[in-house]
Amino acid sequence: MSNDEQLAVTSVHLYPLENAKLHHTDKFEVLHRDNPTVILRRGQSFHVVVGFSGRTYDPNKDFVQLVFAYGVRPNIIKGTKAVCTVSDKGREDDNIWHARIVGKDESSMNVEVYTPPDIPVGLWKFSIESKPKDNSKSLPKVFIYADKLYLLFNPWAKYDQVFMSDERLLDEYVLNDIGKIWVGPHGSARGREWIFGQFDAVVLPAVDLMMSRSGLSPVNRGNPIYVTRAISKMVNSNDDLGVLLGRWNGQYEDGTAPAAWTGSVPILEEYLDSGSEVKYGQCWVFAGVVATMCRALGIPCRVVSNLVSAHDANASLTIDRYYTADMEMMDYDPTNPDGDDSIWNYHVWNDVWMARPDLPKGYGGWQAIDATPQETSDGVYQCGPASVEAIKCGAVGFNYDVSFLLSTVNADLVRWKEDSNSEFNYSKIDSNKYHIGRMILTKKPWIYDPNGDRDRDDITDEYKNKEGTKAERLTLLNGVRASERAKRYYMIPEKSREDIDFELVNLDEVKLGEGFSITVNIHNKSEKARTVEAVLSAASIYYTGIKAHVIKKATGDFKVAPRAKEMLRLNVKPEEYLDKLVEYCNMKIYAIATVVDTNETWGEEDDFQILKPNLDIKVAENPVVGKPCAVKFSFKNPLKKVLTGCLFQYAGPGLARNTSIPYRNVQPEEDVKVEHGFTPQRAGRQKLVGTFSSKELVDITGSAEIEVFEDEE
Template sequence: MANILETVSIDLYPLDNAGPHRTDKFEMVHEETPTPVLRRGQNFNIQVRFKQRSFQKDKDVIRLIFNFGSRPMTTKGTKAFVRVDPKAPGASADRKQWYAGLKSVERDTATIEVLASVTCPVGNWKLQVETGTISSNEKRIFDYSSEIYILFNPWCCEDLVFMPEERNLDEYVLTDVGKIWVGPYGSSRGREWVFGQFDKSVLPAAMLMFQKGGYPEFNRGDPIRLTRFISKMVNSNDDDGILVGRWDGNYEDGTAPSTWSGSVPILEEFLQTGDSVCYGQCWVFSGVTTTICRALGIPSRVVSNLVSAHDANASLSVDKYLDANNEELDFDPNNPMGEDSIWNYHVWNDVYMARPDLPTGYGGWQAIDATPQETSDGVYQCGPSSLEAIKKGQVGFNYDVAFMIASVNADLMRWKEDPNSPMGYSRIYSNKYHIGRIILSKQPFFYDPNGDKDRQDITNEYKAKEGTQAERVSLMNAVRGLQTAQSFFDVPADAKNDVDFDLIDLDKIKIGEDFDIVVNIKNKSNEVRNIRAVMSASSVFYTGVKAQLIKKAEGSFSVPPNQSEIMRLTVAADDYLTKMVEYCIMKIFAVATVDETKQTWADEDDFQVVKPTINFNIPNKTFTVNKPTRVLLTFENPLKKRLNNCTFNISGPTLMKNITVSIAPVQPLGRVQAQADIVAKTEGEQKLIATFTSTELNDVTGSVKIEVIEDEE
């Protein structure tokens, strides 16, 4: 045994290796006791120090043993025995194999170049160094004290997550602040979000997520299965995942979704408590999903679909029903398990990868959705769905392609009770353009703190242009693949339509303003048309669920031959101010029936009551490293009522940890104001993000770019 090398220390050069592996932003590699963060399929260096003597090529044998998970096995790819090649190392010919080569020997140390297999599981590994001799079976093993994180490598062409446009990885893997587009079609805005994927809590939180969900360790190298699992575990509906979803406005026992400005506080709480965090909504689920994917090395972007369909019965249509008296039904008579809905907007993620499980051409961006809407294979998960498959209507391809097609391109159909129809209802209206009005993501390499110039329209990546033959062919291709959809699309419309109705859309109004519901009517016939009509305004949650009726009016009138009329209902600010729910979204609805022809028409529109934004007052927009700078945040209270339980939340990755500032109640129409002293830790361009919440007003946000400079002293 005295002749066997005895290892006394191992150095993985955490910071030196982090640079070429593009992991130098991770906080854990900069700590006093650093943790190595590496990427698979890429060389890194380690140094092994021995006791008393140096390594001898013709006598000694070194093996590196990498262990992953609770029961490492070579047959599962969770254990790797890597014999160090004593020859000078060269580039490994096969990156699917682990490799180690002796780089240099100096006195009592050996520097070894190592390559982790490009298919190895992703997460925290353990390293052992085994030493022995050529002439003996006796071994000595030394354990490296720290865990080692090995991540996906989108810069390596053999990795399934490889992205050929390398510059885009600066945005989709390395950028830690972004935007999430929220709000109805006419008033959507980019909400600032701190992804913070390099925070020291993120990778451990992801490992806890894998553990709680019981995800097989040997599958953690496959981005297809892994991202599907992430879509399941970011919500808490199965296996007590990261976030509890809630949409009813009651958040007293947790944090209101609109309060969050980034993922890190959520993942910190999940890591510290091991419990699901309260509460999230679609854009919060998406923000956390982006953080986890980017931290693991999977290119990811946030996707916002404005006017998004929730198809509850795989019909590729959103079906709304009226009774014989033109009253909307609050249930789906053809689907007792649930009803279709239209969300003002819905947010999910695209992840980038090859799809060897699908035919050639279906790799690239894949949609995953962590918001629990419908089950897939018995649990709340969705994707990855190839965008190419969605665009072409290929519902037979994995995973959940039909649900995603409906989300962006379902037809809106309205049905009226009809005892003479085989279905019990006749189709009175079909709109091919309403769903998926625009699909947005953040434009790479650009951030607009004061507006939406950084938004990117990616609608054409999900579907052909509305109204074109290609769009109809794609949707009908999907319909042919779903028996339920065929039964809805095969029903002909049954009405003589000689009166045109047009509900005038409202994009947005400022909070406190009155608004009108207006319907233009044109009688195209040569006879008088008598019309019975109902108009209403309601407050709604962004999921399309109605909250409170604000105002409703109905009546009858005549329209002369070939003449036009206008229906109008005025809604005053006092009618709606006390009935608004979170995000201040309104729905206007109109329905009319022509007595002579039985033509029935109905339409609706959602719009938003717009709130103010937070203004930042920072001298010269400049910070100095390690010196406190006072920041003033202000906006005007738009309500004629006092704001209570007022709180500002301020955050910025690499700039500071989250700061919460509570302020006194704000008087009606008064000025809201708070200040905080912020100490920047690193130089360069940074982003500061703030949210404001109170009992009476929430979802008020703002952001600013700042420059952090070194102290000249």
């Protein structure tokens, strides 16, 4: 063959696994298949070997270019297309594409390719063009790389916006594919096991589908601010073709109950297969899916649970409770026709890590995003990224949605009572500065406790200063100053506390089938007898704070002697509440009292949970890769009723994909034992997560850590 013949590329090898190990992407499942997908990170070099036919590459005669294209209309100026001329020179600029020859032989050359740290993330197309240097009119020969090429965010790269300097934390916030999400009221919150599964084969294609529907232009898909805002918009399906449909009313017959999911993978698999929204999610499910997507893309992400979480519907930075003149609590806000404030037992969102070049220095790091639809932002249901530091400082003028999240963790709970003498028609009777944002939790890095809470990390002080301190008050008032509506609410004085102290005794937890009591301690500090009118009540509630059923209520008035202490108590028997429970068995107790002699009014409320049994999970000893073994599930039905529509589900990365086991009806108070076979795929310490759900009882969960051994045969 003539040495003057135009050079032609006949093969391209990107060595997916070898490059992946250097790029921290080697855990993706698709890299371990017969036809592996190339998954790399931006801002870092990778190697490609280019094969030629007929003759070797001659730098004096041949012109070879690597062409990378992103999106439907790639454009060099917009950064969605790159043309790299192969040369022997090293790179001089970290912000441009570069292709350097690092080795060659008679039929191939090894090229080191460098990608800038700000290019769009996702699927890129790759081709190689070759033509002679001395013939500018000659058409290039084009070799098209037919397989997929993903380029992701790179938190290991110093100039990537998502760079995290402590690399050890990336083992948790990018590479850990199983964790916990804290759910439940303050006092009984527990870490619910969740399989993020970001390295599963369905995840990146599902993310790609979601981003294609997000409306985010390709040029902005390299900016983590816009990408995470789009994720917060698209994981819910309120106003777009999003991933999950939310539902909180306990009616899930036409889908999957939120409590039945073991993790994100079956949700994203269904979304990818059907192309439509998946039924159903709640805040912690939305947050689990967000964490999966962010970690898959390379954005450090953690799941955050706020216990006693405010939903401020009118941007007043207060959560308002209204009472009639007769001390009956109103189920609506008479001053706000657009919506009612509410207090969720807990609310779950995500923190994502990035620099914030759009904000003043010091506001980078963790940024809060929330994919659960509560209020619109820029006209659609999305929230964040809001700088956690800005939330802590009350800097409500910074993008995005800082004010909403400030109220979520630190609003005052204000009680108002009808008052015809007030210009506002209501007088402020109480302002609780300590009730909202009792504790903010996430999972500790590197620890997983399958049977306890050693892996719980309290990050409340990252979101706000200690309650009651001057710094905490200044933060909230800093936010109030920026809102005319909030100023009006905070300017109204509350009645001064006079000579009687009231205390509602908090209940942390009650086991299912046990009774409980609402107790109020009263201390008359005056020298005169006082008459007190009081209302005590208990109700079952959804975890969003919406009342389901009033369980018991008592009213009365009584005298408290001078300097005396009294105790009010309302006892609730199991038979009075069992049939009125709703999913997750959350309860709220209310107390309100007025001192007739002074017109002093006090109110308080508390949430607690009726506890259900855990799902006990055991795996046969010494499981071996590639050999069948058995997992055993057991629990006791705590109810004196038959459970119908029973379903066990379990999954574990490296152990088993999501597996469903339909089960017969479970009899009242029956001990249930179920055994099922699976075949481990990966050696080492693995984690298995299981759930049980039925029409009458949901949210029975458990997990187990398992040591899987290599087959020595």
